[in-house]
Amino acid sequence: MRNEIVNLLKKENKLSDNTIDELKNINIDDFSNIVKEIGKEETTYIKADEISKDLQTEYIGKDLYIFNEVSSTNTLAKFLSMNGAENGTVIISEKQTKAKGRSGKSWESPLGGVWLSIIINPIVDYSKLPLITLATGVAVAKTMERIGVENSEIKWPNDIMINGKKVCGILTEAVTKFNTIESVIIGVGIDANLNVTDFPEELQEGTTTLKEELKKEGNENLLIKIFLEEFEKINELFIAKEYEAILKEWRKRSYSIGKIVEVREPFNTYYDAYVLGISKEGALIVEKIDGTLEKVISGECIIKN
Incomplete structure (x- = not known):
């Protein structure tokens, strides 16, 4: 995290050469106010006033920090969450140089996409974190519906699909202290005004964009x-512990249920299974080839043709 913050400050010419040399003796948290100031400066494409105008939320997005380019909005959100950022704060960047994905994967996020992270401070234990990811998926899918996409689906646990291709990814991370969750960072990347050819060749086959759809x-x-409005609605259900209402919305839009998948769990445990449904905890319920049932709590499910 330290290197990412230093790189941002250098790129924005907020550090002199002398200061950079002295940084090893300085607490990086001391620069949090400068980072916040950068996030309030004018950017080229994403505009705080256009987002805030008539925004129908009580707290999500009321505090916006928008950047031209960062390594990862999730990393920056973690930094700000540890330095006084309010519940519902949103961090947006026009570009990311090291966007974060599941299993430590990273890639560049080009201009034209929507790359953002939300900071929330829920009173929640670790067992409920998967539900936050599922709830965010519902918010993204409802956003797609509001802009005219009629067939978006949610692939467990964190992808939004259109016509069998990925258009959005979600990454939920907890900020903890003494085994207590202090805040949750929800990263969302939507392939909006992009061409598939803007992505690395290895990602193009299974990817689509809103522009192309x-x-x-x-x-x-x-x-x-629109997304911030839909996120606050679903987050209110989460706060009220209306978990079944969230799961009902998720099931209606599920891309995974009813399909044969290759389950890839941590520690290289792979097996084929049929997806039966989802549990109240947000785990995927699958039937293995031998007829046994399993709950998949973490990992990846690859749809098999």
């Missing part, structure tokens, strides 16, 4: 605004 470019600021 809707056959036109959309308004990124409006897309963010």
